[in-house]
Amino acid sequence: xxxxxxxxxxxxxxxxxxxxxxxxxxxxxxxxxxxxxxxxxxxxxxxxxxxxxxxxxxxxxxxxxxxxxxxxxxxxxxxxxxxxxxxxxxxxxxxxxxxxxxxxxxxxxxxxxxxxxxxxxxxxxxxxxxxxxxxxxxxxxxxxxxxxxxxxxxxxxxxxxxxxxxxxxxxxxxxxxxxxxxxxxxxxxxxxxxxxxxxxxxxxxxxxxxxxxxxxxxxxxxxxxxxxxxxxxxxxxxxxxxxxxxxxxxxxxxxxxxxxxxxxxxxxxxxxxxxxxxxxxxxxxxxxxxxxxxxxxxxxxxxxxxxxxxxxxxxxxxxxxxxxxxxxxxxxxxxxxxxxxxxxxxxxxxxxxxxxxxxxx
Amino acid sequence: xxxxxxxxxxxxxxxxxxxxxxxxxxxxxxxxxxxxxxxxxxxxxxxxxxxxxxxxxxxxxxxxxxxxxxxxxxxxxxxxxxxxxxxxxxxxxxxxxxxxxxxxxxxxxxxxxxxxxxxxxxxxxxxxxxxxxxxxxxxxxxxxxxxxxxxxxxxxxxxxxxxxxxxxxxxxxxxxxxxxxxxxxxxxxxxxxxxxxxxxxxxxxxxxxxxxxxxxxxxxxxxxxxxxxxxxxxxxxxxxxxxxxxxxxxxxx
Numbered sequence: 001x002x003x004x005x006x007x008x009x010x011x012x013x014x015x016x017x018x019x020x021x022x023x024x025x026x027x028x029x030x031x032x033x034x035x036x037x038x039x040x041x042x043x044x045x046x047x048x049x050x051x052x053x054x055x056x057x058x059x060x061x062x063x064x065x066x067x068x069x070x071x072x073x074x075x076x077x078x079x080x081x082x083x084x085x086x087x088x089x090x091x092x093x094x095x096x097x098x099x100x101x102x103x104x105x106x107x108x109x110x111x112x113x114x115x116x117x118x119x120x121x122x123x124x125x126x127x128x129x130x131x132x133x134x135x136x137x138x139x140x141x142x143x144x145x146x147x148x149x150x151x152x153x154x155x156x157x158x159x160x161x162x163x164x165x166x167x168x169x170x171x172x173x174x175x176x177x178x179x180x181x182x183x184x185x186x187x188x189x190x191x192x193x194x195x196x197x198x199x200x201x202x203x204x205x206x207x208x209x210x211x212x213x214x215x216x217x218x219x220x221x222x223x224x225x226x227x228x229x230x231x232x233x234x235x236x237x238x239x240x241x242x243x244x245x246x247x248x249x250x251x252x253x254x255x256x257x258x259x260x261x262x263x264x265x266x267x268x269x270x271x272x273x274x275x276x277x278x279x280x281x282x283x284x285x286x287x288x289x290x291x292x293x294x295x296x297x298x299x300x301x302x303x304x305x306x307x308x309x310x311x312x313x314x315x316x317x318x319x320x321x322x323x324x325x326x327x328x329x330x331x332x333x334x335x336x337x338x339x340x341x342x343x344x345x346x347x348x349x350x351x352x353x354x355x356x357x358x359x360x361x
Numbered sequence: 362x363x364x365x366x367x368x369x370x371x372x373x374x375x376x377x378x379x380x381x382x383x384x385x386x387x388x389x390x391x392x393x394x395x396x397x398x399x400x401x402x403x404x405x406x407x408x409x410x411x412x413x414x415x416x417x418x419x420x421x422x423x424x425x426x427x428x429x430x431x432x433x434x435x436x437x438x439x440x441x442x443x444x445x446x447x448x449x450x451x452x453x454x455x456x457x458x459x460x461x462x463x464x465x466x467x468x469x470x471x472x473x474x475x476x477x478x479x480x481x482x483x484x485x486x487x488x489x490x491x492x493x494x495x496x497x498x499x500x501x502x503x504x505x506x507x508x509x510x511x512x513x514x515x516x517x518x519x520x521x522x523x524x525x526x527x528x529x530x531x532x533x534x535x536x537x538x539x540x541x542x543x544x545x546x547x548x549x550x551x552x553x554x555x556x557x558x559x560x561x562x563x564x565x566x567x568x569x570x571x572x573x574x575x576x577x578x579x580x581x582x583x584x585x586x587x588x589x590x591x592x593x594x595x596x597x598x599x600x601x602x603x604x605x606x607x608x609x610x611x612x613x614x
Contacts, residue, residue: 242426242480242510242514244387244426244482244502245482245501246502287384289384289386289387289426290517291386291387291388291389291426291517291521292386292521293386294383294384294385294386296384330465333502333504334504334505336504337480337482337502337504338428338479338480338481338482338502338503338504338505338506338510339480339504339506339510340510340513340514360513361509
């Protein structure tokens with residue numbers, strides 16, 4: 001049978017049960033003030049179900065003021081002069097509650113959305129302290145759009161793919177690893193590889209069954225002294241499929257030498273630091289495809305050397321001889337694309353970071 | 362040097378664009394089915410919407426991954442080089458064409474010495490000649506592979522094709538109704554093609570439901586036809602026509 005085995009093993013087989021490629025999360029919106037949310041009930045003593053004598057006389061000034069104050073606190077500080085005053089908000093709530101008999105929580109919800117529209121802010125720009133799940137471990141994150149606090153080590157930093165992203169990479173704690181994205185407009189301090197930090201008020205997101213955390217303008221970063229022993233990958237997978245393409249930016253590349261940067265250079269330019277004298281590195285951005293699913297994969301220097309048998313020094317020699325670094329990428333395409341592989345590694349975002357790969361004979 | 366830089370970036374930009382938008386999978390199909398998948402359409406009106414070929418087995422393909430034997434390579438271009446490769450699998454032959462817009466593939470084919478096993482990731486398109494619609498494949502990547510890879514691909518494509526036909530016959534294919542509308546295809550045609558692939562690998566042949574005595578005699582007729590010299594001449598003439606038509610066709614990029 002020439003060792004074909006009926007081809008049954010030729011497929012993207014994921015060893016661990018992870019949810020893949022199913023529907024996109026509908027990021028909609030948790031009601032900012034859920035009536036059932038205990039953490040808010042002590043603040044908002046007035047509920048729509050209240051049958052106390054107090055309800056007959058309406059909502060007290062004290063409750064209105066407290067609600068108005070906490071509402072304003074949800075808005076980012078940099079909204080500045082445009083922020084409504086406590087008096088404005090109280091007046092708006094007063095009309096809705098005592099004149100139109102709207103429950104206070106509903107009035108607060110409506111007022112929040114009103115000011116959000118007026119200020120041109122997105123849902124994510126607001127802080128919903130009542131929604132925060134507090135301190136969690138990365139492995140326990142299983143909800144989209146949840147505000148959490150995590151204490152993590154930065155395992156890897158990657159090149160941002162867009163100007164709107166300040167830093168992106170992999171964070172880990174004892175329970176696992178997840179992708180994180182720090183948005184440029186958040187204007188947060190830079191994190192470093194191997195640094196340990198407490199990220200507070202970060203929001204989770206889900207894409208194709210995989211979770212990541214986002215740091216936005218409501219988030220905080222504080223360095224932490226204790227080291228963290230980052231646990232095994234939560235999404236360690238193995239697949240068998242042919243490599244159908246190698247993407248540009250593979251082969252012999254140069255990275256920015258600036259501290260904490262390591263972005264891949266394009267035509268000698270770093271997106272952050274301009275023209276720099278880069279440092280050579282090897283990598284492969286590969287596409288695996290079993291006819292049913294596409295899996296992007298990244299081979300780092302070690303994995304690239306292992307699968308190609310070409311060391312970084314040899315690749316540099318090849319490029320020197322040809323006066324052109326692209327010969328390395330071309331030789332990798334010719335040597336690797338079209339063959340079937342068994343690949344093992346961790347899934348991060350849409351990439352599989354290759355740990356081990358071997359050609360199927 | 363500058364030339365090779367520009368050529369490599371032009372093909373790779375296509376790839377990375379695909380990546381940004383969520384790359385389309387490369388379907389596995391044998392020549393027998395690819396050549397019948399002549400209805401090519403877009404799923405949206407957007408200008409850059411991808412083309413899909415409708416497979417008779419009720420799926421659609423924006424690209425294929427095929428592995429086969431190149432038996433012949435010809436420059437069929439008029440002024441510019443335009444390379445045509447015949448790529449053979451156990452069920453038939455597909456035609457891969459590469460010109461100035463596929464510089465790496467064109468360079469690969471121009472220096473290829475048949476017979477050789479190759480793996481091709483390619484996009485399908487159609488062209489018309491004498492009222493007939495033909496499929497041409499536009500390569501994104503072509504590489505040399507070995508016999509083991511070729512056999513593995515045949516095994517995988519048997520599996521995928523059988524799975525597609527099963528779903529189609531159960532009436533569960535997303536594009537099954539569309540396939541029924543556009544093609545007057547008998548799924549058994551492709552079951553028989555799969556059996557040719559099974560025989561190629563030394564696997565057991567699965568009897569086709571309607572594969573009775575008539576079908577058997579059809580097979581025998583086919584064999585006779587292949588040995589018929591007059592038919593060969595006709596085929597050669599037809600291929601020359603196809604090649605000329607492709608070379609002249611305004612191939613969509």
